[in-house]
Amino acid sequence: MTTPYQLYYWDGLQGRGEFVRLALEEAAIPYADVARQKKGMPALMASLDGGQVDHPSFxxxxxxxxxxxxxxxxxxxxxxxxxHGLAPRAQEGRLWANQLQLTICDIVAEAHDTHHPISTGKYYEEQKKEAKARSKDFRLHRIPKFLDYFEGVVTRNPGRGGWAIGSRLSYVDLSLFQLIEGLRYAFPKTMTKLAPSYPALTALHDQVAARPNIVAYVASQRRIPFNEDGIFRHYPELDK
Amino acid sequence: MTTPYQLYYWDGLQGRGEFVRLALEEAAIPYADVARQKKGMPALMASLDGGQVDHPSFxxxxxxxxxxxxxxxxxxxxxxxxxHGLAPRAQEGRLWANQLQLTICDIVAEAHDTHHPISTGKYYEEQKKEAKARSKDFRLHRIPKFLDYFEGVVTRNPGRGGWAIGSRLSYVDLSLFQLIEGLRYAFPKTMTKLAPSYPALTALHDQVAARPNIVAYVASQRRIPFNEDGIFRHYPELDK
Structure with a gap:
């Protein structure tokens, strides 16, 4: 028996894979998390290796x-x-969903660079001073700029229900949930201070967190806890 | 008389807008480059302002x-x-084109961060030391990693003609052309040294550069020269 989808992502961290997992889990789509299975790492590497597949990923x-x-x-x-019904049906809505997701990916990349501002190939400890400077800028300027934007998107959405697009949950809502989860984990002090400014995002986050499939997923072994191997890392010195 | 498309992008630099301009120019689609026209800046800002449009951009x-x-x-x-016929027709090809474009956007973002590794809100001169460190990593590790990947994509494409996807030019080829142009401008020494390793990418670049619509565009006033306000900036100290 094979599942319809195989997900290839590093074992041991949520990372960017988590945005995909949340969509699969919310839609109750069976999938194999390949790298977390026995002998999963060689399978993952093959998906990146140009010699073995037609469309290898970077x-x-x-x-x-x-x-x-x-x-x-x-x-x-x-x-x-x-x-799987996690996006608007019309082209304009699809493009809007993709645009919002891309903007979420942009802040996720910036969140990564708070602890790796100089080199992804070096340890955090080797770029800690620069990480402090970049994190300060991220906390003071970038988080508010992005969250202001997303708060406005949710607030101005004419659809009912408090979602980002229209009147139904889409993958963008799942990703906003994960973004807020991640920022709260990495920058708890900053996010506690900012929370009152973002009532619509907070409500959206709580709605996603209460979805039965998400509740079940987060309580399961399939949800890897946040940790300091992922994109969102809690280093107290970066959240002063 | 209005043109079918209006492009909103900062005046005075190529930046990310250039990837869109190249597609419009190659397909000979009439467009207005709004911010470069009289009173264009207020129009640009409105496209980003949530109060005035339904789907504002970040x-x-x-x-x-x-x-x-x-x-x-x-x-x-x-x-x-x-x-406009600049992408494959089938879903799988469309997804593959989008995937490659997203990977190009990733290296473009990294190229930006070589001169702004700490803060986009501060001047290059205020983060020069960190820029040197990040640029060194970018030159030694990131450029080769990305170009190896794209060289493999072009080499393994079973279609004829030396393009990235199938047997016809797509927007991915235009973006690869611009990526190589930008890297050559910003890091001329590095790119001269690396060039022999990437014959397929070099040939692809040259093919795009020879397209009649691209030749005409690059020779026109519409093409803004590379400069130190854009994403690809030539600071000799970052290309040691």
Whole structure:
């Protein structure tokens, strides 16, 4: 028996793979988290290796859907969203969902660079001084700028229900939930201070957190806890 | 008389807007480069302002297509590519094109951070020391890693013609051309040294540069020269 989808992502961290996992879990789509299975790492590496597949990815996450290998987080979510009712049906709505997801990916990349501002190949401890400077800028300027934007998107959405787009949950809502979870984990002091400014995002986060499939997922072994191998890392010295 | 498309992007620099311009120019689609016209800046700002439009963008480029405002470079290219024959027709090819474009956007973001590793809100001169460190890592590790990947994509493409996807030019080829142009401008020594390793990318670049519409565009006033306000900046100290 094989599941319809195989997800390839590093074991031991949520990272960008988590945005894909949340979509699969919310839509109750069976999937295999390949790298977390026995002998999973060689399978993951093969999905990145140009010698063995037609469309290798530069980096995980990669989703295998039948004969297709799909890379890049927002691209995978666009594909899953259209197939499984997690995105608007019309082209304009699809493009808007993709645009918002790409903007979420932008702040996620910046969150990564708070602890790795100089080199992804070096340890955090080797770039700690620069990480402090970049984190300060991220906390003071970038988090508010992005959250102001997303708060406005949710507030101005004419659809009912408090979602980002229209009147139904989409993968963008799942990703906003994960963004807020991640920022709260990495920058708890900052986020506690900022929370009152973002009532619509907080309500959206809580709605996603209360979805039965998300409740079950977060309580399961399949949800890897946040940790200091992922994108959102809690280093107290970066959240002064 | 109005043109079908209005492009909103900062005046005076190529930046991310250039990837959109190249697609519009290659497909010979009439467009207005709004911010470069008289009173263009207020129009640009309105496209980003949530009070005045339904789907405001976090940042330019923004493309207006009839009543639609579309933001995020890869999203705009996906839209234009599908409409104007600059992308594969089947879903799998479309996803693959989008995946490659997203990977190009990733290295473009890293190229930006070589001169702004700490804060986008501060001047280069205020983060010069960190910029040197990040640029060294970018030159030694990141450029080769990305170009190895793209060289492999072009080499393994079973289609004829030396393009990235299939047997026809797509927006991905235009973006690879611009990426190589930008890297050559910003890091001429590094790129001269690396060039022999990337014959397929060099040939692809040269093919795009020889397209009649691209030749005409690059020779026109519409092409803004590379400069130190853009994403690809030539600071000799970062290309040691």
């Amino acid at each position: 980096a995980p996450p990669v989703l295998q859907a039948g004969g297709m290998l799909i890379g890049q987080t927002s691209n995978i979510l666009m594909f899953l969203g259209a197939r | 940042a330019p480029p923004v493309l207006q297509a009839g009543g639609m405002l579309i933001g995020q470079t890869s999203n705009i290219l996906m839209f234009l590519g599908a409409r």
